Amino acid sequence: MSSPAEYYKSLPPISKAFGTLCLLMTTAYQFKLYDLQDIALIYKPVFTHFQVWRLITNFFFLGNFSINFGIRLLMIARYGVQLEKVPFDRRTADFLWMMIFGSFSLLVLSAIPIFWSPFLGISLVFMLLYVWSREFPNAQINIYGLVTFKAFYLPWTMLAMDVIFGSPLMPDLLGIIAGHLYYFLTVLHPLAGGKNILETPMWVHKLVTRWQIGAQPISRAQPAGRAQPEPTTGTAFRGRSYRLSD
Template sequence: MSSPQEWYNSLPPITKGYGTLCLLFTTAYQLGVLNHYYIALLYGKVFKNFEVWRLFTNFFFLGGFSINFGIRLLMIARYGVQLEQGPFQRRTADFLWMMIFGALSLLALYAIPFFELHFGGISLVFMLLYVWSREFPTANINLYGLVTLKAFYLPWAMLALDVIFGSPILPDLLGIVAGHLYYFLTVLHPLAGGKMILKTPAWVRKIVARWRIGAPAPTRPVAGAGSRAAPAQPERDTGVFRGRAYRLSD
């Protein structure tokens, strides 16, 4: 068994970076070093006082230390890693763009006055979970040792658990909306014969190349989220179970 440091070093860069920032911000809040008010998404502060950092920092806060915080962090560590090392393997720029697009979508949704939400971390994690569930729809998931279900239904099962435990479900729902929007634009619409309208911008690729983040991109397209390349194996699933075949590591 590898040491914690070896496990941490083995994580793919984007997932490792996002999970680390979430842990650091939450730890600083828990120790009293950071007042979460100063990182909250308050559009009045952003536009009137030019506190633009709030557009970014709100996504790094998952609440105080609790069981829910641990679950969200584990979701990043498991599903983010499987996405970045599976469908997005050697496509770091595309994975980074997925996260950026999800954040931008959530910023637009959070701007609706009716919602009155100020932290997007949970929503972004649910966006990540939803995309994972569409990429690995037929994987079997054992939920807390109580029930086994297909991965396609996992976001909805986690949302139902939040209802049972009295947690707000609006952040979960908005994360699912953002995830479906990304998956529709990059996978479902192109597979239906539509034009790819959500390509990874050149500036994102330049950032990844400039800072040498992740492994170099392949010379030929790889099938996966955001790619119109054909699956390596023909799909046999019908109905709701649509996606590509990827082997999950134990």
């Protein structure tokens, strides 16, 4: 059985960085090291006072220390990590691009008044959860030992549970919308004969290579000066069957 330090070291880089930043931001807030108003997504000071950090910092606050905070962090540790380790194995640049695209989509959606949310961290977690549910649609999910269902329905089940327990609906819904948009553009649309218009940009590949983030893709023989081809994001409804417990 590995130690906590060994487990943490074994985590894939992007999920590990996201979860760690969320934990640190919440811990710092609990010690009153900053005010939430200073990191919240408020568009007016972004454009009038150039407080551009708000476009990034709002993604790393998942709420006060609570059961809900713990559940969100576990969702990153389980679903985000498995997503990065299996469908995105040796495709760190693609996973990072998915996170960047998801964040940008959430910022655009949140600019619409009825969708606005001061913190989009929970939405980004739900985006990961949605993509995971589409990559592992037949995984068996067990909720508190009471009900078992396929992972395909997990995002909607978690949304329903949040509504029952009084949590806001909009952050979860935004994440599902962003996740479906990404999955549609990278998997469903190409499978239907369309072009993948959301290929990972070369600058993301160069960033990952330069900073040696994650495992590098297996090298293949190719003409000099050309980027290595990357597989598409995955195949919808792979039919894999796992038994997971929540």
